[in-house]
Amino acid sequence: MTTALGTLTKARALPVAAPGTITRRTHPLWFLLPAYAILLIFFVLPTVYQFAYAFTDWSGFKASINPVGVDNFVQLASDGTLFRALRITVVYAVLVAIFQNLFGFGLAVLLERDTVINRIARTFLMLPVLMSALAVGYIFQALLKHTGALADTTWTIVVVSLIHAWKWMGLAMLIYLAGLKTVPEDVVEAARIDGASPWRAFWAVRVPLLAPAITFNVATALLGSMNGFDVVQATTGGGPARTTELLNIFIYRTFGQGLFAQATTMSLVLFLLVALLAFPVIVLLRRREEIL
Amino acid sequence: MSRRLQPVAAILLVAALIGVPLWLVVATAGKSRAEAVDPNLSPPGQWHLFDNLRQVWTEADVPAAFFGSLLIVVPTVAGVLILGSMAAWILARRTSRLTAALYALGISGIILPPAVVTVVLLLRQLGLAGTALGMIGVYLGIYLSTVIFFVTGFVRTIPAALEEAARIDGAGPVDVFRRIVLPLLRPVLATATILICLYVWNDVFYAFFVVGGRLDTLPLNLFRVASAGLYLNNWHLIFAYVILMSLPLIVVFAVAQRKIISGITGGAVK
Numbered sequence: 047m048t049t050a051l052g053t054l055t056k057a058r059a060l061p062v063a064a065p066g067t068i069t070r071r072t073h074p075l076w077f078l079l080p081a082y083a084i085l086l087i088f089f090v091l092p093t094v095y096q097f098a099y100a101f102t103d104w105s106g107f108k109a110s111i112n113p114v115g116v117d118n119f120v121q122l123a124s125d126g127t128l129f130r131a132l133r134i135t136v137v138y139a140v141l142v143a144i145f146q147n148l149f150g151f152g153l154a155v156l157l158e159r160d161t162v163i164n165r166i167a168r169t170f171l172m173l174p175v176l177m178s179a180l181a182v183g184y185i186f187q188a189l190l191k192h193t194g195a196l197a198d199t200t201w202t203i204v205v206v207s208l209i210h211a212w213k214w215m216g217l218a219m220l221i222y223l224a225g226l227k228t229v230p231e232d233v234v235e236a237a238r239i240d241g242a243s244p245w246r247a248f249w250a251v252r253v254p255l256l257a258p259a260i261t262f263n264v265a266t267a268l269l270g271s272m273n274g275f276d277v278v279q280a281t282t283g284g285g286p287a288r289t290t291e292l293l294n295i296f297i298y299r300t301f302g303q304g305l306f307a308q309a310t311t312m313s314l315v316l317f318l319l320v321a322l323l324a325f326p327v328i329v330l331l332r333r334r335e336e337i338l
Numbered sequence: 339m340s341r342r343l344q345p346v347a348a349i350l351l352v353a354a355l356i357g358v359p360l361w362l363v364v365a366t367a368g369k370s371r372a373e374a375v376d377p378n379l380s381p382p383g384q385w386h387l388f389d390n391l392r393q394v395w396t397e398a399d400v401p402a403a404f405f406g407s408l409l410i411v412v413p414t415v416a417g418v419l420i421l422g423s424m425a426a427w428i429l430a431r432r433t434s435r436l437t438a439a440l441y442a443l444g445i446s447g448i449i450l451p452p453a454v455v456t457v458v459l460l461l462r463q464l465g466l467a468g469t470a471l472g473m474i475g476v477y478l479g480i481y482l483s484t485v486i487f488f489v490t491g492f493v494r495t496i497p498a499a500l501e502e503a504a505r506i507d508g509a510g511p512v513d514v515f516r517r518i519v520l521p522l523l524r525p526v527l528a529t530a531t532i533l534i535c536l537y538v539w540n541d542v543f544y545a546f547f548v549v550g551g552r553l554d555t556l557p558l559n560l561f562r563v564a565s566a567g568l569y570l571n572n573w574h575l576i577f578a579y580v581i582l583m584s585l586p587l588i589v590v591f592a593v594a595q596r597k598i599i600s601g602i603t604g605g606a607v608k
């Protein structure tokens with residue numbers, strides 16, 4: 047009896063003693079293989095290439111590719127293109143993040159109750175999200191053609207970031223709506239009973255609980271618009287006087303001219319910029335979430 | 339806000355924010371060329387909407403571009419969902435330093451921008467330059483991250499006991515994945531489907547680098563029509579094209595609306 051029990055427990059204990067075996071058999075690593083092979087070939091490898099080809103004279107005008115050191119960086123920095131495109135891209139991303147969240151938050155608060163009108167309104171607000179950014183750009187080019195809003199060298203960048211925010215505000219609204227729904231009704235009720243005004247109950251109880259939605263919305267708007275192209279290309283094409291030329295518009299234009307190495311250099315700069323910005327942004331937002 | 343004022347405010351806001359741009363598209367697409375030269379919000383003297391749609395359909399090669407778009411979107415979405423959920427299942431269930439590192443690598447593509455210029459060189463070396471297969475590979479590489487991120491989070495909420503029952507009955511990993519895990523993933527896969535469809539259907543930037551000039555997709559074609567059209571002031575044709583291109587997605591969204599919205603909001607914010 048005891049021996050039988052002994053063998054039984056021993057047999058049962060075996061997988062626990064060797065924790066790798068059970069997962070190896072039930073969740074085999076080869077399931078990862080196809081996805082990671084594709085990631086490696088089509089995502090990691092081209093990214094690694096950037097670190098090599100940014101330092102060459104690769105172009106559409108000759109067959110050979112030769113190393114040229116930091117010439118591409120020096121040239122882009124000395125004619126001012128590098129820092130202008132960097133500045134424009136960062137300004138654009140920050141403005142988009144601000145506008146998109148203000149619009150999304152405002153709409154979520156306005157359309158929060160589940161009435162018929164609100165539901166229809168929300169559906170209409172999803173239309174720009176579904177439309178191609180290129181189409182959105184053409185619509186606003188037509189709307190603003192005669193107002194001069196797309197011809198000012200200082201303010202056009204603000205206008206295009208407003209358009210980008212307009213396209214995505216529906217999605218931001220949905221995520222804020224979901225955040226507002228997660229706040230339990232009785233918590234708000236308790237605040238009311240404690241004598242809080244509706245205004246104070248809203249800002250002190252419900253808004254702080256939106257932290258995860260804010261994290262998601264700010265991070266995706268900021269990092270997503272770093273990679274912006276369509277909206278601006280369709281509204282201004284980078285003008286007037288190259289004041290809305292985002293990094294991706296520069297890359298697109300330079301590639302079209304056959305200057306592949308220069309386009310690669312800028313693409314590498316964009317990669318480094320996003321990588322550098324992403325980590326502090328995410329850490330900062332996560333920490334804010336914990337405090338609140 | 340007071341309960342009586344809110345509906346009025348909601349209607350006015352949506353009319354201004356969405357109604358005006360939408361009316362511009364429909365009204366301009368309904369105008370004759372002479373009327374549409376200077377786009378404005380006035381209604382067309384006489385509606386030419388169907389004439390313009392027909393003209394775009396035949397002259398701008400819409401059927402070919404539509405076929406090109408489908409040829410790329412369908413395999414991309416199928417591939418990204420299947421391969422992404424396979425990987426996500428393992429990443430969620432196995433907890434080791436290796437899988438944690440692989441997960442970090444797998445989701446890095448959500449943030450980091452793809453290398454659009456050197457991918458062209460790589461595709462040339464692989465003999466895939468300008469082909470639909472190359473384009474699909476590039477999109478898979480870009481959007482696998484999104485699927486891995488969403489699905490891994492979702493798998494962690496599914497109790498492992500559901501898989502055990504099947505294993506005791508003698509099912510291997512492939513059967514467990516196909517019969518138990520995949521059906522349970524339906525809600526998150528529905529959301530991922532619409533998101534990836536949206537991105538790939540509307541993409542012009544990556545398509546320009548990979549297949550531009552060799553294969554037509556709807557956005558690439560719109561870009562070409564518009565680049566030529568703005569010079570010729572063919573606004574009526576540009577907006578007719580915009581309507582043709584947006585309709586399929588709007589129909590898909592209208593049909594699957596409730597599921598999509600609950601999926602997006604449930605997945606993004608914990």
